[in-house]
Amino acid sequence: MDPVIIVGAGPVGLTLALALARQEVPCVVLDEGQGKDEPRPARTVVLHHDTIALTERLTGQPLAEAGFRWAGWRSMRRRQVMREVTFDTGPAPLHITQHVLTGALRAALADQPLVRIATDSRLDAVEQEPSGVTAHTRGPQGTWWRGSFLVGCDGPRSTVRKLQDIRFPGRTAVERHAVAALRTELPWTEEALLHRLPPWRSSGPSAGEITARPLPDGVWRLDWLLPPGKDLVTPELLVDRIRETLSGWGGGEAPSYELLDTGVHTVHHRLARRWRAGRVFLAGDSAHLLGALGTQGLDEGLRDADNLAWKLALAWHHGPHEALLDSYQTERRTTVAGRLRAADQVLPLLRGGGGLRSYVLGASRGHDSLLTDGHLGRGALGAPGAYADSPLAPPRLGGEVPVDTAPGALVTDVRVTAEDGTFVRLRDRLGRGALLVVLIAPGTGVWERKHWVSAGIMPRLAAAVTALPYRAELLVAEHYPGAAAHTVLLVRPDGHLVTALGGVRPADLYEAAETVLGGPEKAAARVGVS
Template structure:
């Protein structure tokens, strides 16, 4: 069985009275979000310090938690240089199958993958992903990770943040220009600043995860959902393959079930054997009981402290939106913080992080809530009737099959109402990484903004479009016949159409123009460096019961 790495604690110089300049950026929490953010910042030229209260990745005892990584996350990891290791170790899958009354009722394929650089999804235990991120960070001269350094207190003031950090050798003080709290669902940073998230809903629905290792098992590499498995007392079960011949099984518990009794080795083995037969030989790699709630901070920025990942918002695991959302937070924040710290951008740029990623969080909450209502309609009679009708019609009627919602899987949020976008129909969406012969669309992008010109030579009117943060790239010369067809299929754009797309550093499209007015590009770049205030995005619908945690 896999053994988690242990990282050494090193005595911080502050403990020996050596004065240190304020750090430009401190990341609190070396989990999935904090590590992704730190790697992105370091690669963008920002010296970054990560403080983590632990000395390993994941949660002790091989608790994987996250394991489904969406295509958008893989695209971000590609940019950060770790996607290759994740896809090599992980399990690629595209087909999701649903069973009702123990019979297959529908299946769907997630992604027309051959046109795109990455698969619809890759499954890999979260601790592996974090380990690869740590190893990539260790190779970055601008990054430092301090293990067993627990942030115990913080205060944000006009010019920065003062942190009190506990270590095995005692506490020390540290100043930072900016701190990003990536310290997880119970975020001590939130408490230190007197902040509490708005709770949008919570349920009593509980699940037991039983990760089992079954060497040489030939079950399909697909996501299987039993909506009402008879072997689980008519309740739901999920099955996913991960690395190391390990399978994630999520069993929905009965409302009156004793979670402690359900988590004994005997009870867990009984559950697994009931579903897959007594002959199955397996080992339990990890188990845990979970319930869920949906919550989000009112503002992801509090002065000089920003919040990202589970510290900022929490979503049920339906659709694998938590960790994927945290990586998208990192993707959205890193370039903005780097522009503020190193390129003179106005601090207001960081408010657009809050606006855009709250929109992402609310979208995730909306989707996860719909799935949870379908999987677990609770006392809602109308929802239960609808569910029963849909399930019985699904084998015959494709529209009914499409209504079966076992978790609409994580997809990138299309930002709207952001001052960083031109407001046209193509703006705000993440640019898919279309394969182009020996390269791909994302590999054509520069480190900051890129003007993609779908032509083989630059129109004269665009010759004057220049900016130190802008790369202007012709797409057509990189395209063979197949690539041209893929661009049309995936983006609806001809390689020689003359269209111009301005792409942000996080690969989201700022504008898509059939006939670009050259003045629009400097206007959008100026808006990025000094954005105007925006209205906050609307909260998820049916939010009458939102409370503060």
């Protein structure tokens, strides 16, 4: 079987390659560069709990050591603190420079024999056949590559998207930000700050907002929202902004600082009409652009990779299942479209300024909450998408019971006992090319596995798991939010809950598993396949 061809060696393409390799699928990554990423301290990303878990699981290293987990979040309007959030117990966002993230992904791929990265390889042609894909790259030596599938992770100007004649409609320059990375001391430490209408700025559309986000080694990334238009951001203007901002936060006296990097970040909102064309798929910035109001486009790109990887792996090992492969576009495009709609609805409220809105009681606090949701990965603007209306969602089952996680949403990361008796985190078992069946059995954590593995309902459940139409791993958890004893959870390889059943119900479990694999099209051929 030919490898999967991945076009683009950014974070999304590298993540997809690692995710496929972990499921024993060979890949070729076409990198038009030299295989290295230029260090740019001002080019950073914010990852949230699910994408942190994904990247750490794939790289095998704690990225928190390479980035910075915020201790808290503070929102201000003029001189007033509007909201403070601490991350003493909940998951904190991780702020990391993009070149450090891609470096960690490249390092993990260097030890992966199933992945080949071809540098100096710029795609210029794609041909499809029923049995596979052929891609041509130009470079020092023009090369033809043969693959089973091809995924375009090649950014906003995607060659893959253009070669497939896929439209990319949307809005240009929704927001613009001047960006600076500098080493300095601010009046607060380890907290990110959103400052709207700072008092040292004049009122009106140019008053803007400033975001300060910490990085390791005393480095901060500062973003200034620019007024609409295409005014040139000169070095002199940026230095003035830095001094003005540091003086304002320092009570009139600016601390010393070391300017490390600058840039202008322009946010576009676009969504590809199609994310699949036969054996060709789009992911990341080639499929969507978003990022206004603090949202992070890379989060969505990594979720694309996680969603697509297990479906391509199943198709690679057992033959294409059209309904399963089509579900990638249905699930991910619907989620991103909803995120874009939410941002488009909120933008006029937050950026319109003036008028009666600014005098409505509580309006400012409500606006601040919306912005906080975007920055912290919450709510309609930032929370991970749920696939409740997915074509892979099973119909209402007779044995279905409620838990605190809705069907289609990401499962809560609880401690589980694996089949070898070791204690692991539930999310550590994701992305291995298997469905997860989790039995909630209070008390099992204090007994050795040998004492309960053959007791109670375990033998019957183990037999039901063995009979499923695809390989599944049986795990046991002492508790799960909202779940009663003997609840059985069925979880997709990307961590989204399929269903929760009250006890061992082999027929319901089988039907749910068959549906989440795309229906009965080729289920018979998959029985017993590992």
